[in-house]
Amino acid sequence: MERKNLVIVGGGSTYTLGIIMSLIAEKETLPLRKLTFYDTDRERQEKIAKASEVILKEKYPELDAFEYTTDKEKAFKDIDVAFLQIRTGGLAMREKDEQIPLKYGVVGQETCGPGGMAxxxxSITDMFELVNDIRKYSKDAWIMNYTNPAAIVAEALKREFPDDNRLLNICDMPIAIMKSYADMLGKDVWDLVPGYFGLNHFGWFTKIEDKAGHDYTQTIKDKIVNEGFIPTDSEIANDxxxxxxxxxxxKMLMDFPDYLxxxxxxxxxxxxDLAAKEAPDNTRARQVINGRQKRVHETCDRIIENQxxxxxxxxxxxxxxxxVKAAASLIYHLNHIYIVMVKNEGVISNIPSDVMVEVPTMLTADGPKAFAVGEIPTFYKGLIENQYAxxxxxxxxxxxxxxxxxxxxxxxxxTVTDVNKAKAILDELIEAxxxxxPELKR
Structure with missing residues (x-):
């Protein structure tokens, strides 16, 4: 396979080390010639990058070049693929996203509700700028965006870049859930074939089969109800x-047993219930700052010190x-199937065609080819249409x-529904x- 050049946009993310280890584990799936980190936060990126440099020297000697930069031309020139994982405003703004709604008894969460809106x-402005910058220096590169809140970002990108067929919005939550299904069954997650429909962070598994066609859907439902359900991916298993x-x-499955x-x-x-469980002085953002971020930065310091x-x-x-696997399927025309976001265009036949849906899709060198879902039941249709609105x-x-x-x-x-709460929350979020x-007109 021809080796490729990859840039990770948001190189200072605490998730970057996991991506590095995944690139190493999957070096035969997506062999790289050059890897670049790009971030606007030089100091934050440098810590992750210096540790990554040590890791790559030990684990990826085949790599010709690794560099990190805040220079767009240096980052984006002559690349084959870009992974986008930005967080505009950082964790400090995420904490405000979570705290402000909680003052009014509304869910404080980074992708759902008012926090997700904020x-x-x-994110939208920075995403537009990034796509334009990448296209300036590498017009044919694959852009794989997994910046949250992916549903809102994908809707905006669809409008701003309607003809860009090498821009894919993707989320790892479905595969993280499937990892728990696979471990429950004693299977390899990559041997499972899902049926799925919905929007990003707003969907349902209709079926889980293996590649031989054995249907495990009811087995999974029974195990979850009778034995419980736990995350097993290494990144979240102990959280x-x-x-x-x-x-x-x-509980959701027991209340609505049609789908997973x-x-x-x-x-x-x-x-x-969710809002009542959250604490404004210990938001999820605060837990990440004191937990994953602290752990990752301490790990980087140890690697850098010991080289x-x-x-x-x-x-x-x-x-x-x-x-990595999804990128390889696009680049090398592997035609593998993953759950990603695409324009509906009849995939779910009884909702509008312009909705950005999340469904099983074959990833090819010609772009994503979604599989038809057909009509969905009234309850799920109503939920999706409300959420898309x-x-x-x-x-x-x-x-x-x-x-x-x-x-x-x-x-x-x-998560809101009440106009008075919506006004109060919106006014505080505007100030924050x-x-x-953009300045909103009343």
Missing amino acids: YGMR QSWKQTFATAR PNTYLQYYLYPE SLEGVELTDDIHGVYM YEKLVVDGYFEQSYGKILQALTLNR NKGYW
Whole structure:
């Protein structure tokens, strides 16, 4: 296979080490000539990059070049693929996204509800700039975006770049859930074939089979109900918040047993319960700052100081491996099937054609080819259309700089629904996001 040049945009992310280990584990799947990190935060990126340099010298000697930079031309020139994982405003703004809604008894979460709206409004401008910059220097590169909130970002990118067929929005949550299914069955996750429909962070598994056609859907449902449900991916398996999330997925299945739910649906189906469990002084952002970020930075310091991986335990993760495998399928025309976001265009036949749906899709060198889902039942159709209306109005509000459209969006969102709460939360988020959002007109 011809070796490729990859840039990781957001090189300072705490997820980058997992991607590095995944690139190493999958070096035969996606062989690289050159790897580059790009980030606007020089100091944050440098710590991750210097540790990565040590890792790559030990584990990926075949790599011709590794560099990290804040220079766009240096980062994006002559690349074959870009992984985009930015967080505009960083964890400090994520904490505000979570704290402000909680003051009004509304879910504080980075992708769902008002927090997701705030994060999406911040992300859109930077995402537009990044895609334009990459296209300036590498017009044919594959751009794989997994920046949250992916649903809002994907809707905005669809409008801004309608003819860009090498721009794919992708999320690792379905495969992370499938990893738990696979471990439950004693199977390799890559041997499972899912049926799935929905929006990003808002979908359902209809069927789980293996490649031989054996259907394990009912077995999985029975095991979850009777034995419980736990996360098993290395990145989240020991995280108490994720353990609670997977436990709630069991409740969702028991309440609505038609399909296996995406874990994020908990925020929309039980918003009052979820809001009551959250603490403004110990938000998920604060837990990440004191937990994963601290752990990753301490690991980097140890690697840099010793100039060795000796005594350090690092492994690939499902998030990184998924990105690498999906990229390889696009680049090398492998025609493998993954759950990604695509324009509906009749895939789910009884919802609008312009919705960005998340469905099983064959990834080819000619782009994604989604498999038809057909009609979906009324309950799920209603939920999806309501959620999409919210997402569409957020993006309308961004483009039109409209306070009214954002207010409509929050009022529709199942985590809010109350107009007075929507107004109060929106007004505080506007103040908190000065300099990040376009100025909204009333």
